[in-house]
Amino acid sequence: MGTAFIAARQIDGVEPPLIPVSLAPIQSPPAPRPLRILTYLYSFAPGGVERVAARLHAAWSGAGVDTQIVLADASVAPPQPVRAMRQVGPRARKSRFAGFVALARGLPAVIDADRPDALFCAGNTYTALAVVLRLMLGRACPPIVAKISNCLVRPDMPPLLGLFYKIWLRIQGRYIDHFVAMAPAMRAEIAQRTGVTRDRISVIPDPALSAGDLVRLASARDAVVRDRPGRHYLAVGRLAPQKNFSLLLQAFAQAAVEGDTLTILGDGVERAMLEQRAATLGIAHAVRLPGHTDPLDNWLAQADVFVLSSIYEGVPAVVIEALAAGLPIVATDCCVAMPDLLGHGALGTIVPNGDCAALARAMTTIALDDAVVVAARRASAAAFTVEHAAGAYLDVIRALASARQASARDAIAVRALAAP
Known part of the structure; x- marks a missing residue:
C-alpha cells in the first residue's frame, strides 16, 4: 500500500494544503496461459502418421505450447524424444479396437482435467475417435483439428462399403471443426467428400522432414558410389493390401534382368503371401523383405x-x-496429390493405378541420377519440413481457440442480458 498527496483547490491565491490519499498497489494482469494442445494416438508403432505427430508435438513444445500426447499403448518408444506423454489406463492396449475403447473411455476425464484448447487428430485412422469424443462431450469438447492423411477416394472398396464410407465422411464433416489438407489438390477432394466449406480446410504441407533431415538424406546419397551391376529397386510400407506389393512383385518379375534386386522395407499381415508370390514368380532370389527399418x-x-x-x-x-535424397521415383497415380508431388512428371514417373505393364516399363526406363533433376527433387522436398508446418498448424489452432472463447463470452453476455 502506498500514499499519494493531492492538492486541494486553491482559494484566494493561498497555496492549498496537501491531502494524503492511500493508493492500492498496481497489479499487473495475469499472464495468459500457454496454448494447450492434446494429441491422441493408439501407439508409436511404425507409421508415418504417428512419426509426424511426434515431430509436430516436439516443435510445438519447443515453441512454448503446452502440448501432450495421450496413448492407448505407451510401451513402444517414440521415434524421437517426446515430453508430456501419458498412457490412458494402467495397461497397454495393443490391438486397434482395444486402443479405441481405452481412449474413448479415458480421454474425457483427461480433457475435463487439463482443459486443452484443441484436440489434434493426426490422421484418417483417428477421425472415428474424434467423432465419438464430440458426441460424448458435446459443447465441452474442444475444437478438433483433423489432418487428412489418406486419399478420400477409395477404389479398393466394394460398392456397398463405398456408399457407407461416403456417408461416414459426411458425418466427419458435421462433427470435426477443421480439416488440414497436405497438398492443394486435396482441398477440393475434402470439401466435396465431407461437405464442409473451404474456409474449414487449411492446406499445410505434410511435415515429413526437418531441415536437418534434408541435409542428412542428400549427404548420405552423395557419399555413396552406386557402381553395382543391375538396377536396385526400393519400396517402403506396411505389408498390407493398400500398398499393393503383389503388383510390384509382378512388375519386377516382368522388368528384372540379371543383377536387378528389389527390397521392400516394412512388415505386416501380407508377409507370408508376398514371400510365396515371389517364389511362384521365380524372383525370390532377387527379392528381400528385411522388415521395418528406421x-x-x-x-x-x-x-x-x-x-x-x-x-x-x-x-x-x-x-x-x-x-529429399534425390532418388528417381516411379509411383502409381494413387492420390490427387501425386502429380503435384512429382512435378507433373518432371521429378518422377507416374503410372496408372494397377497397371502392371506400365509400372514395369517405368521401372526400366526412368533415368538415373540426372544432376539437374536431383537438385530439383531436393528443392521440392524443402516445402515439407516441420519448421514450416508447425507454425502454420499453430495459427489454425489459435484461430479456432480464439473463436471458441469469443463464442463462449458472447453466450455469457446473452444469458446476462436475458436474466431478470
Whole structure:
C-alpha cells in the first residue's frame, strides 16, 4: 500500500494544503496461459502418421505450447524424444479396437482435467475417435483439428462399403471443426467428400522432414558410389493390401534382368503371401523383405529407383524422403496429390493405378541420377519440413481457440442480458 498527496483547490491565491490519499498497489494482469494442445494416438508403432505427430508435438513444445500426447499403448518408444506423454489406463492396449475403447473411455476425464484448447487428430485412422469424443462431450469438447492423411477416394472398396464410407465422411464433416489438407489438390477432394466449406480446410504441407533431415538424406546419397551391376529397386510400407506389393512383385518379375534386386522395407499381415508370390514368380532370389527399418538414410542412398505401388495414399511421407535424397521415383497415380508431388512428371514417373505393364516399363526406363533433376527433387522436398508446418498448424489452432472463447463470452453476455 502506498500514499499519494493531492492538492486541494486553491482559494484566494493561498497555496492549498496537501491531502494524503492511500493508493492500492498496481497489479499487473495475469499472464495468459500457454496454448494447450492434446494429441491422441493408439501407439508409436511404425507409421508415418504417428512419426509426424511426434515431430509436430516436439516443435510445438519447443515453441512454448503446452502440448501432450495421450496413448492407448505407451510401451513402444517414440521415434524421437517426446515430453508430456501419458498412457490412458494402467495397461497397454495393443490391438486397434482395444486402443479405441481405452481412449474413448479415458480421454474425457483427461480433457475435463487439463482443459486443452484443441484436440489434434493426426490422421484418417483417428477421425472415428474424434467423432465419438464430440458426441460424448458435446459443447465441452474442444475444437478438433483433423489432418487428412489418406486419399478420400477409395477404389479398393466394394460398392456397398463405398456408399457407407461416403456417408461416414459426411458425418466427419458435421462433427470435426477443421480439416488440414497436405497438398492443394486435396482441398477440393475434402470439401466435396465431407461437405464442409473451404474456409474449414487449411492446406499445410505434410511435415515429413526437418531441415536437418534434408541435409542428412542428400549427404548420405552423395557419399555413396552406386557402381553395382543391375538396377536396385526400393519400396517402403506396411505389408498390407493398400500398398499393393503383389503388383510390384509382378512388375519386377516382368522388368528384372540379371543383377536387378528389389527390397521392400516394412512388415505386416501380407508377409507370408508376398514371400510365396515371389517364389511362384521365380524372383525370390532377387527379392528381400528385411522388415521395418528406421531410419531410411542408407537404404535411400544405396537404391537406384524408389517405387510406390499403392492403391491409395494421402501424401506419402516416404516419397518426400525419396525426393529429399534425390532418388528417381516411379509411383502409381494413387492420390490427387501425386502429380503435384512429382512435378507433373518432371521429378518422377507416374503410372496408372494397377497397371502392371506400365509400372514395369517405368521401372526400366526412368533415368538415373540426372544432376539437374536431383537438385530439383531436393528443392521440392524443402516445402515439407516441420519448421514450416508447425507454425502454420499453430495459427489454425489459435484461430479456432480464439473463436471458441469469443463464442463462449458472447453466450455469457446473452444469458446476462436475458436474466431478470
